[in-house]
Amino acid sequence: MTVAQDTTSAEEYEALRAAVEEFARTEVAPVIGDLYIREEFPYDITAKMGEMGLFGLPLPEEYGGQGGDYYALCLALEELARVDSSVAITVEAGVGLGAMPIHRFGTDEQKARWLPDLAAGRALGAFGLTEPGGGSDAGGTRTTARLENGEWVINGSKCFITNSGTDITSVVTVTAVTGEKPDGGKEISAILVPAGTPGFTVGGKYSKVGWNCSDTRELFFDDVRVPQSHLLGERGRGYAQFLSILDEGRVAIAALSVGLAQGCVDESVRYAGEREAFGRTIGSYQAIQFTIAEMEARAHTARLAWQHAARLLVAGKPFKKEAAIAKLVASNAAMDNARDATQVFGGYGFMNEYPVGRFYRDAKILEIGEGTSEVQKMLIARHLGLR
Known part of the structure; x- marks a missing residue:
């Protein structure tokens, strides 16, 4: 398989691909069928993938990542999905939607707090964007967040959110309307909401056609309060x-x-x-x-x-x-x-x-x-x- 232009990178990519291929064949394939039928989240497999460093592939070493790139992550995802997509989407969402927004837009303090556990697979993050009346129209966000005494007060709901209700979910990034733009449009911002925050309720598991070992939930926010410092990135730039x-x-x-x-x-x-x-x-x-x-x-x-x-x-x-x-x-x-x-x-x-x-x-x-x-x-x- 040709995966890179320079020889060193090609060898590193191939070593990663081969390691994940073997892991999927020996660790995932023998057990995933039964887990899938029982619709159980694969905690043991997730822990092993964390130990392999898969959740930290494109994240900096200073936060416990592997210092790799998105190409490496994609190679791993392909090999995992050759055996099971539930396992692969757990990694994809954990990295791409859980950790990457914090890595790309977070403050040093936010990165130091959240990324080490996310990179190690000890915790999972999620991204709450989709809403019951939204779907492809992500700009139609109705969830709101207002500043009150140095805290964001969040109200609304999200649906189809991956990795949002596992026992190891630590944080959900939520998009919410935080004001109005000069042109009258919605000012949408992203806010970090730790799991277990009062007023933050995670719904039961969906009964799905597929991805039965992947955690997918509806989220509800009823006057959820988080510090103003939990704003992720620039206000109004969440979308x-x-x-x-x-x-x-x-x-x-x-x-x-x-x-x-x-x-x-x-x-x-x-x-x-x-x-x-x-x-x-x-x-x-x-x-x-x-x-x-x-x-x-x-x-x-x-x-x-x-x-x-x-x-x-x-x-x-x-x-x-x-x-x-x-x-x-x-x-x-x-x-x-x-x-x-x-x-x-x-x-x-x-x-x-x-x-x-x-x-x-x-x-x-x-x-x-x-x-x-x-x-x-x-x-x-x-x-x-x-x-």
């Missing part, structure tokens, strides 16, 4: 800050999607070489061969897309369009490959005991989360000058 975080997250979700797509190929190749029909393995039939060949082509093409976007990101070059392309192409590949893998497995593909059934359930959200496919097309069109 803009999140958009920049979302651009990075799209590259990460693209890598995760490629992992699922490749996992479908892996399982289909294995099964096609074992399953017999009409006196020979189904992998010897051209129809099956062509199906799996197209699956591999989708995964390969999508991988090139996320790798290109990630290289631009790491190099500090514009990458918004490329991130949108990667997310669109990769999520489509994941969905298409999950459907085809289920078909290759036939009736067994509909059974929870086989990974492809889990892949099929997990794939659809990749076309929705961190920007729907329609939003990606809109962004790409805008970058082409179409208004």
